[in-house]
Amino acid sequence: MSIDLAELRKLSVAERIQLAEDLWDSIALQPAQVPGVSDAQKQELQRRLQAHEQDPSAAVPWEQVHAELMARSGSR
Structure with a gap:
């Protein structure tokens, strides 16, 4: 997967915050795949x-x- 960081930087701060929240929410849906504590x-x-x-x-x-x-x- 390739993500264009330059394009992401064009988003408003509010949009980037929402994107970060959405990413965290998607991770929370798969707790078994979250790496454990070393x-x-x-x-x-x-x-x-x-x-x-x-x-x-x-x-x-x-x-x-x-x-x-x-x-x-x-x-x-």
């Missing part, structure tokens, strides 16, 4: 879980993370 990813998740269990107070609330990201990007 062993390295599983190990990293386990490491992070153990670190959190050892010091739950080190976690940063989502609201704080979100606010910091928005401040960095100049968005609100």
Whole structure:
């Protein structure tokens, strides 16, 4: 299959967002074909879980993370 990225870039931002949503929706219809988590990813998740269990107070609330990201990007 060949997709012309130049043609896709001609779409409006709203059209590209809709296309991305449609692609994700089509993937969700075939969950058995979605690649699984690799062993390295599983190990990293386990490491992070153990670190959190050892010091739950080190976690940063989502609201704080979100606010910091928005401040960095100049968005609100």
